[in-house]
Each structure stands twice: as structure tokens, then as C-alpha cells.
Amino acid sequence: MNNSEKTSYFHSLRGKLILWIIILLLPILVLLLVCTTAITRSFEQQMDAYVQEMVSPFRAEIDALLAAARRYIAEQKLDLSVMDSPDVRHQLENLQKTQALGDQISDNLAAYPDINAIFLYNGTDLWFIYNYDCSYPPNQGAAAYLEAYLAEYPEDSPIFQAGYLPFSTNGTGWLFSAINVPGGIIGCWFQDTSLLQSLNKAKLPGLEAAVFSDAEGQPLNAAFAGEWDNWHSDYFVTEQALSSAPLTLTAFWDRGVIFSALYHVVYLVAVCLLIVAV
Numbered sequence: 001m002n003n004s005e006k007t008s009y010f011h012s013l014r015g016k017l018i019l020w021i022i023i024l025l026l027p028i029l030v031l032l033l034v035c036t037t038a039i040t041r042s043f044e045q046q047m048d049a050y051v052q053e054m055v056s057p058f059r060a061e062i063d064a065l066l067a068a069a070r071r072y073i074a075e076q077k078l079d080l081s082v083m084d085s086p087d088v089r090h091q092l093e094n095l096q097k098t099q100a101l102g103d104q105i106s107d108n109l110a111a112y113p114d115i116n117a118i119f120l121y122n123g124t125d126l127w128f129i130y131n132y133d134c135s136y137p138p139n140q141g142a143a144a145y146l147e148a149y150l151a152e153y154p155e156d157s158p159i160f161q162a163g164y165l166p167f168s169t170n171g172t173g174w175l176f177s178a179i180n181v182p183g184g185i186i187g188c189w190f191q192d193t194s195l196l197q198s199l200n201k202a203k204l205p206g207l208e209a210a211v212f213s214d215a216e217g218q219p220l221n222a223a224f225a226g227e228w229d230n231w232h233s234d235y236f237v238t239e240q241a242l243s244s245a246p247l248t249l250t251a252f253w254d255r256g257v258i259f260s261a262l263y264h265v266v267y268l269v270a271v272c273l274l275i276v277a278v
Helices: 003-074 088-111 136-151 197-202 228-234 260-277
Strands: 117-121 126-130 165-169 172-181 184-191 207-213 236-241 248-253
Touching: 003 172, 003 184, 003 197, 003 236, 003 248, 088 117, 088 126, 117 136, 117 172, 126 136, 136 165, 136 172, 136 184, 197 207
Parallel strands: none
Antiparallel strands: 117 126, 117 184, 165 172, 172 184, 207 248, 236 248
């Protein structure tokens, strides 16, 4: 056998060997790919359930807080007529009543430390007593917004039936509820960051941010508005609707943290496939 025949025979044998390797390995590779995909999807579902369980207690806590504040509002039997401009003859008496009303609300606020502020609206002006753990300027902005909002609210529409109403002012998200009483309206408001304080302090593994979104799926906090789509594409997202308000608690998770075990498995499979292929 001359050299050319030997070379032809060698190439032919090598080609057949490579062909059989491909035929044998291809089904294995496809099977591994299918199995890896199935494992990935199953793992993602399990992790979704896991992180949902981590967030659920905080969502329940927020719902309980909002429900308790609504009960407080519903129980109010105040008469805000004492806030009207007093006539000269009864000026001292009305001022004393107003002072007593303010003291009563301050005591109530002490019993509900998570409420940012309790407000009174007499149809013209809005007064509020805020929690001293909070900053005054943001609450002043919320008061200015609500004063204008309530001035346009239909008088024949019971505001308590509307439930919690979200709004945003100066880049901050808020939530308020109120009820009609003789002489005006009494209500309370929450800042979104105050409601999320316990969740953020917990420092759950992989949790990058938590924010409320409204019925249209838009963030209540304007700080997220410009990058809202990027947050959804860059992070693993879970959502839980509140039962006490028209909001959804949206949490963004670092994929590298919550899927670290899965990534190790995929890396191991890739290395094995590379070794087999070589």
C-alpha cells in the first residue's frame, strides 16, 4: 500500500470515526440540553416560590397596618366645626376645643407610630400632625397636594368608600385614606418608604429594591420611573398585590445571588460536555 492509499485510508477511517462520535454524542448533547432547560425552569419556579415566601410576612404586615389605620379613621366621631374662624364672643372657647382636638390626635398618633401624619380638612384649609420620626418638608408637600386634591373632591361622594388613594409629589410616593365627619374630613397618610421600612431593614439575600406599583403597573416612587423597564429586565421580579390598597409590592432580586446554585450546576454540566467533546 503506497503512501497515498495509506493517507486516503487514514482520512476515511478518521472521518467515519468523527461521524460516529457525532451520531452518538448528538442525542446525548440534546438530552443534556433538554434536561438542563427543564432543571432551570423548575429551579426558577422553586426560587420564585421561595422568595415569595420571604416577602409574604412583610406584605401581610403592611396590609395589617393599613387595615388598622382604616379602622381608626372609621371610628372617628370628631366635629371639625371648631376649626372654623371663631367669632369674638366664643374665641377662647373654640381655641380650647381646637387645642383639645389637637391633643387627642397627637395621642392617637402615638398609638399608630407607623402613620406618617393625621390630617384635618374643613373644606378650606388642611392641618396635619405628623409623626416626629418623619421629616417635615415631605409631609408639608403631601399636605399641599391633598389640600388641592380635596378642594376638587365631590362633596356628595363619601371619600371613605374610595379606600386608599395613592399619589406622588416631589418624587415621593404616598398613600392616604380619609372619612367625612361633621365640618370636614379627617384622614391619614403614609409615605411609601415608611411602609417598606421593615422589609428593607431585613436585608433579605439578593433583594436589591422593593417598591409599590399602581394599578397600571407603574412605580409609585418616581425615583424608579425612569429606569422601570431596566429594573424589570436586569433583575428577577416578584409581585404581590396588597389586599388593603390598590397597590402591588414589587421586589427586585439579584439573579446572581438567588440563582447561584443553579449557575454552579449549569457550569458543571458545561464543563462535562466540553470534556466529552474533546
